[in-house]
Amino acid sequence: MAFEDLLGMYMPLLKFVARKYCTERDERDDCLAEAVLGFLRAIRTYDVRRGSLDGYIATVASHRLIDMARRAAGPRVELSDTLDRWGSSLGDPAEAGVPDMVALAVTLSDCERVCFERHLRGETLEVIAAALKMSKASVSNALARAKRKLGKALS
Structure with missing residues (x-):
């Protein structure tokens, strides 16, 4: 009872x-x-x-x-999978113009954009977290959100 x-x-x-x-x-x-x-x-x-x-x-x-x-939500598609296998709605990602990239970048928050740019430059989560004075988990979450948003925009 x-x-x-x-x-x-x-x-x-x-x-x-x-x-x-x-x-x-x-x-x-x-x-x-x-x-x-x-x-x-x-x-x-x-x-x-x-x-x-x-x-x-x-x-x-x-x-x-x-x-x-x-x-x-079903299986997740990583941004790299979208770019490598299916291309994007913008055409060949290698040939996407600056306006297309700007249009995609504005969908990201400042934090997501900075984390994603540093990640693309090859920086590790630890390096990004230290540089931005964030926890490693926060950087990882920002990267996941950025990949999800960009993946939706590119599919």
């Missing part, structure tokens, strides 16, 4: 988190189920030193929903 009471108490939070990630009505039940599974995991792994239980539950449920969205 105590577990059901606890779940009932956190159900509004779980519904709120699920609505953030699932806008389609037919997906909401699946999203809520994933959020509840995140809740179960959070209850099992919660450590008082991590902060509030509410925040931890919301974070774990959100991560579970993000993972679900990634799985549903």
Whole structure:
């Protein structure tokens, strides 16, 4: 009975988190189920030193929903795959003009653009992170976002 009471108490939070990630009505039940599974995991792994239980539950449920969205998105295509195998909507990438490259670059945030340019010059994540005073994980995330955005623009 105590577990059901606890779940009932956190159900509004779980519904709120699920609505953030699932806008389609037919997906909401699946999203809520994933959020509840995140809740179960959070209850099992919660450590008082991590902060509030509410925040931890919301974070774990959100991560579970993000993972679900990634799985549903299907196989990822890396930018290099797009350039090497299929070309781009701009024609041969080697022949793309400056206006085409500028049009692609404006889709990136400043951080994504700088990280991607340095990566193309062959700099490692560690070097980029140190130069930009960012964590290695932040650089990796910026590169992933840049590749995803450019991959969409080129396909």
